[in-house]
Amino acid sequence: MSKFMNVLMGGVPIGRLEQMDTGVLAIEYADGWLAADRVQIPLSMSLPLAAKKHSGAKVANYLWNLLPDSDQTLQKWGQIYGVSPNSAFALLSKVGEDCAGAIQIVTDEWMAANADSPGEVQWIDEAEVANRLKRLREERTWTGRRDGDRGHFSLAGAQPKMALLFDGKRWGVPSGRRATTHILKPPMPHLRGTTENEYACLRLANHLGITAAEAKVGKFGEEVAIVVTRYDREIDKDGVVRRFHQEDMCQALGVHPAVKYQSEGGPSIEQITNDVLRYATDPEADKAAFADMIAFSFLVLGTDAHAKNFSVIHLPGRRMFLAPLYDVLSLVPYDNDEHERRRLRMAMKIGGYYKFSEVLPRHWRRQGELMKMDPDEMIARLVALGEKIPDALSDVVKEARVEGLKEPVLDTVLDGISARGKAIVQQYSA
Template sequence: MTDVLVVLADGRVMGEIRRSRAGRLTFVYDEGWRTSSNAYPLSLSMPLVVAEHEHGRIEPWLWGLLPDNEAILARWGQRFQVSPRNAFALLSVVGEDCAGAIQLVAPDRVPALMEADQGSVAWLSASDIAERLALLRKDQSAWRVARDTGQFSLAGAQPKTALLFDGERWGVPSGRMATTHILKPPIDAFDGHAENEHLCLALARTLGLPAARSQVLRFGDEVAIVVERYDRLRSPTGIRRLHQEDLCQALGLPPTKKYQNEGGPGTTEMLEVIRSHSGEPQEDAWTFARACM
């Protein structure tokens, strides 16, 4: 099992996550990245001015990349023969397509990703997607099928899959190619679940709040809410990953602390992060306040 994960950001080496024999993690910025004019930190909780960050910073951040669902983590642990309680081990097998600009890969995987133009895509038919959605409803850990080469990880408790859409076709990307959309089958226990989520996102945008764009689409006999990823940008050279993190990660907290009544941050702490680090602090603080109302 690898004891180093290389952190790639938009195809460049940002740094390394190193694991000691005792299981302690350290994140070390690549010096070339840290001193470049367009560098940005892995997290606001791990500033560039400090070259090395200890276990208590990097481990909570890694957990923020993984599903908030113990059953999914347990099945992934069985499938990939790693501990479901070890974020480093889990991301060593599913970290190639994460939230934001980050890819987490073993050192021997780096040359292929750095040299590849855009990676590859296994294109899917509507019946292929329907098969995957039906499987997800039965097995919430089946984010990918056995024949897929590209793996991904996203936070949240709801079962989902992530695909690339090129305007006409859907496919499973691998390598440097990024997913562009998240597909979630409805929760059977709640009638109209997909339609309700789509309506709420549309309503938020109508009220002037930033919200992801979504559709409710049918693939064969299966329905899914399809959400356009806000952390992806189409450019003339392809699809770019845009870096992002949630407020727990920015504050150095694990996802188990995301609720205030369970020891997580309140609006005061969140606003302080926004005001301290935003390029447009007043506008962003007001947007945050409106979203809380």
């Protein structure tokens, strides 16, 4: 017998998710959603509104992309919630209340219990935030929620993280229809200063004119975390948190998260531009912005710029835009061995090459051709970003000092990116 759940977008039911007795997954859009001409937002580009019902791998892949990218974490969550870790449907029946974008995937029982309620918030003090971060840092497969918490969430990615609501003064665990507003990630255990590193990269991107997620280094007692303001949330004038729909490029292309890297069969830069961004509201602007994001990852020695780390935002009226940059980490401070540095690979090819050390100007031109851009524009964008790095870094340093950041890795990151930027500008301007 089939099992069903409800799919909400911005709190509005848009369809029913079905798990057939064969295990096959399907999504059927509600008639009212298909008729809502002013809205016209699909669950995913890979699950278009042109068809009332979709089933099979693309539905399953969309759901898996809402969950953590760690088999260990999924196994642990399966144990905690008493469901199969091999079933995205079963896992989301427990944690689908607050997902990326405007989506909530919830049971009929949840719908009945929350029919007339705007949701609740369990407020916690900073000491409790610190306790949760400490546990997440030490027990990296933890859910981020304690026994007794009513609200649950799911976030994709390989690194442990938790989502909370911040109202400007207090942190809280929302439940029901209430949404989280911030993502908190503890440092990685095997690399020093990753919190300050990600902060510096996102701030630098913004100062270079690349739209990036707003982030700061949060200090909670003895714990630190990168605190990222969710760009898929907005607090309205009445203090109500609104959800915006978004999906990552794996979801948009119907790809399972296990193959998010191009070398494993995942999307390429040109697939993202030609099969996703070509349908954006302003495709040329978004293509150029995406090219800048790729160039930025190259400049800062970012090895994790795969398809799941780029997204699009869907808005009513069939409008779609490239989402802000997020999840950027520079390997500059951790790579002191020249031999090892020459082996570092990008997540997606530039003109047919993965290794940073092997990419030359002609490969950027080739990449421009593959993206249906002026080949010389790719070079020009890379050089322009590199030339702006010194001034942008100066702004980042000032901000970091104002915020009291003293982690030594921060200086190493900034100095290393500065040197790499100068070298690339010299090489590509010759």
